[in-house]
Amino acid sequence: MDEIKSGLTEVVCDVLVIGGGTAGPMAAYKAKRHSPGARVVLLEKANVKRSGAIAMGMDGLNNAVVPGYATPEQYTKEITIANDGICDQAPVYKYASRCFKIIQELDGFGIKFQKNENGDFDVKKVHHLGSYVLPMPNGDTVKKALYRQLRREKVLISNRYMATRLLTGRDGQIAGAIAVNTRNAEFLVLRAKTVILCAGAAGRLGLPQSGYLWGTYENATNSGDGYAMAYHAGAALANLECYQINPLIKDYNGPACAYVAGPFGAYTTNSEGNRFIECDYWSGQMMQEFYSELQSGKGPVFLKLNHLHSDTIGKIEAVLHQVERPSRGRFHENRGTNYRERMIEMHISEIGFCSGHSASGVYVDEFARTTVSGLYAAGDMASVPHNYMLGAFTNGAVAGEHAAEVAVNIDLADYNAADVVREQQRVLAATRREDGIPPNQLEYKTRRFVNDYLQPPKVTAKMKLGQARFAEIREDMESAMVVRDAHELMRSLEAASILDCAEMAAFASLFRTESRWGLYHHRVEYPEKNDDDWLCHSILRKRDGRMIAEKRPVAPYIVPIDESERSAYDSQRIRQHA
Amino acid sequence: MPIAHTPTAVPVIVDEAKCIADKGCTVCVDVCPLDVLRISDLTGKAYMKYDECWYCMPCETDCPTGAVTVNIPYLLR
Numbered sequence A: 001m002d003e004i005k006s007g008l009t010e011v012v013c014d015v016l017v018i019g020g021g022t023a024g025p026m027a028a029y030k031a032k033r034h035s036p037g038a039r040v041v042l043l044e045k046a047n048v049k050r051s052g053a054i055a056m057g058m059d060g061l062n063n064a065v066v067p068g069y070a071t072p073e074q075y076t077k078e079i080t081i082a083n084d085g086i087c088d089q090a091p092v093y094k095y096a097s098r099c100f101k102i103i104q105e106l107d108g109f110g111i112k113f114q115k116n117e118n119g120d121f122d123v124k125k126v127h128h129l130g131s132y133v134l135p136m137p138n139g140d141t142v143k144k145a146l147y148r149q150l151r152r153e154k155v156l157i158s159n160r161y162m163a164t165r166l167l168t169g170r171d172g173q174i175a176g177a178i179a180v181n182t183r184n185a186e187f188l189v190l191r192a193k194t195v196i197l198c199a200g201a202a203g204r205l206g207l208p209q210s211g212y213l214w215g216t217y218e219n220a221t222n223s224g225d226g227y228a229m230a231y232h233a234g235a236a237l238a239n240l241e242c243y244q245i246n247p248l249i250k251d252y253n254g255p256a257c258a259y260v261a262g263p264f265g266a267y268t269t270n271s272e273g274n275r276f277i278e279c280d281y282w283s284g285q286m287m288q289e290f291y292s293e294l295q296s297g298k299g300p301v302f303l304k305l306n307h308l309h310s311d312t313i314g315k316i317e318a319v320l321h322q323v324e325r326p327s328r329g330r331f332h333e334n335r336g337t338n339y340r341e342r343m344i345e346m347h348i349s350e351i352g353f354c355s356g357h358s359a360s361g362v363y364v365d366e367f368a369r370t371t372v373s374g375l376y377a378a379g380d381m382a383s384v385p386h387n388y389m390l391g392a393f394t395n396g397a398v399a400g401e402h403a404a405e406v407a408v409n410i411d412l413a414d415y416n417a418a419d420v421v422r423e424q425q426r427v428l429a430a431t432r433r434e435d436g437i438p439p440n441q442l443e444y445k446t447r448r449f450v451n452d453y454l455q456p457p458k459v460t461a462k463m464k465l466g467q468a469r470f471a472e473i474r475e476d477m478e479s480a481m482v483v484r485d486a487h488e489l490m491r492s493l494e495a496a497s498i499l500d501c502a503e504m505a506a507f508a509s510l511f512r513t514e515s516r517w518g519l520y521h522h523r524v525e526y527p528e529k530n531d532d533d534w535l536c537h538s539i540l541r542k543r544d545g546r547m548i549a550e551k552r553p554v555a556p557y558i559v560p561i562d563e564s565e566r567s568a569y570d571s572q573r574i575r576q577h578a
Numbered sequence B: 001m002p003i004a005h006t007p008t009a010v011p012v013i014v015d016e017a018k019c020i021a022d023k024g025c026t027v028c029v030d031v032c033p034l035d036v037l038r039i040s041d042l043t044g045k046a047y048m049k050y051d052e053c054w055y056c057m058p059c060e061t062d063c064p065t066g067a068v069t070v071n072i073p074y075l076l077r
């Protein structure tokens, strides 16, 4: 294994899904259900059985819109406000209207959702305004349940293939993708009528404070390949300056997790044991308060559970140490942190792109269509804000159905053979050198500069210096990177995606000359929110080989927001404490 | 630029007495999202080849004989 072999195979399908984590399996499943005769390929860099954010399952749905608890109108309103007004509501409303059906379907797959004594779904309040959090008592089974459905529907699964570039036809429409086998470097050209990108967040953008490249919040396979591929295919990317930044267990860098423990009575405090935020829902405004507290003399910040009854803590442990990030328990044990006695030290994560938690993604409409004809995106990498796991499932379903519908009615587009040759040359260049700089060093340096220059508070001069450093790294990558086996080849391609994302993060952040979304886009020279000039999307794309940015108006609201409601997320700091 | 090798303590440990890779098992290698485990040509047992671990635990959870232990990587322990 791992030896570099030469080889190129061409495969033809109707619908190609790239990424088999959360949105991808659902997209492939729904495409196949919609058109049972269609060839649907699910391509995955890792193994669909255990890939993506939900590799070890999830403890609950963060954004369930369950009848009796919330309405699609309320949810759409809350997300619009949480996102400082920059929100095309149609895809959010569609998600909110459809997600309950998806919950019922997942329930039918054998994934259980918590019910109360009356047999109703037991939804908890974590958000600022409404109630949307629904625990999953057997959340560890999610992947297995999905996999069973994929097998039943005869979806063609290709594991250990990393997509590297999309192929487009003469008129710019999608024609397929190129992938590389991560264990022998053989190429696969996948011709497809429609392609759905579900490659997850750009989770390896900033460097975790531990200095460990793999100690990220996101599954470390998610290196932003989807963002890079969409960019190079000419698709529009939206609001990339609205970074993902999360409050996490210090060093461990996983969620603590207030969404699980909060409903039992846990809360976030400063080192004096005082609450300082109104609500634990992850928003940029909340992160700003978290950041300020860490910087003040009152840090560090903690998640406090030690006032709870031992049995209650036992219940919380049973969730937190079994699913999602089950090695949490081991981490605490090493440091002698028993929730009954000690508070959990928290910090702020590295930056990334993610719409699942924030709003930075490939621009999509309510059918999950990107701006490239025949190309769709769903899950963390698509621009529907605060989408989380149920958003990945629901919009994956939307994308799968629409892409299958379109695929039956069109022909395969021809790709340009020269594009494949060029891509092979790009991918293999580093394998042809005898010595040079290995990918891990290029990646480390890129990500360290992301921290040094792009992390908020954002400063113009720093971001420009960052751009200069990234350009130097790109030169090194193109002229001196060396790769010795197929595994390292995958890492080198990831390093290239990470560098692309770093450049996009700087470019988008410089474009928006105001502050918005709390900490996510806090620009020191433009400290105020400026609705007159900037209540719009910022759109980044590649045109004539260069990165450009432009404004795009927010689509007229379908759920009106009162002037008095707009600032609900602005005041996250507890009054008497401030 | 010639390349040197820097030592690193890997987080994932395989109990060779329990590992049945010599009987054809490759479960941990198959499921690892980061693809960092391999079967050793020398010992016929699974081992961590690359120190690139998300401490996520599918390898340990899915191993049929309980041979795998995931430790927290030293830098963040």
Ligand SMILES: Cc1cc2nc3c(=O)[nH]c(=O)nc-3n(C[C@H](O)[C@H](O)[C@H](O)COP(=O)(O)OP(=O)(O)OC[C@H]3O[C@@H](n4cnc5c(N)ncnc54)[C@H](O)[C@@H]3O)c2cc1C
Binding pocket: A018, A019, A020, A021, A022, A023, A024, A043, A044, A045, A046, A051, A052, A053, A054, A058, A059, A060, A061, A062, A063, A161, A162, A163, A164, A198, A199, A200, A201, A217, A218, A219, A221, A222, A223, A225, A226, A254, A255, A259, A324, A325, A356, A357, A378, A379, A380, A381, A387, A388, A389, A390, A392
């Ligand atoms: C630690 C953690 C805890 C969370 N907790 C919750 C929670 O409690 N509730 C909730 O609702 N949400 C939660 N979320 C968010 C939720 O899990 C995600 O929003 C959702 O799972 C994202 O789905 P996705 O399909 O976009 O990405 P993923 O599930 O991450 O899938 C992306 C897939 O793409 C593959 N891939 C990447 N690049 C390539 C490539 N080049 N070629 C081929 N394949 C590729 C990856 O291997 C991966 O399998 C959590 C997320 C994390 C990381």
Ligand code: SF4
Binding pocket: B014, B018, B019, B020, B021, B025, B026, B027, B028, B029, B045, B046, B062, B063, B064, B065, B066, B067, B068
């Ligand atoms: S899963 Fe367990 S038994 Fe199988 S190869 Fe890995 S360590 Fe050995």
Ligand code: SF4
Binding pocket: B012, B031, B032, B033, B034, B035, B036, B037, B052, B053, B054, B055, B056, B057, B058, B059, B060, B070
């Ligand atoms: S803990 Fe996760 S990343 Fe580490 S070896 Fe096991 S499966 Fe792979």
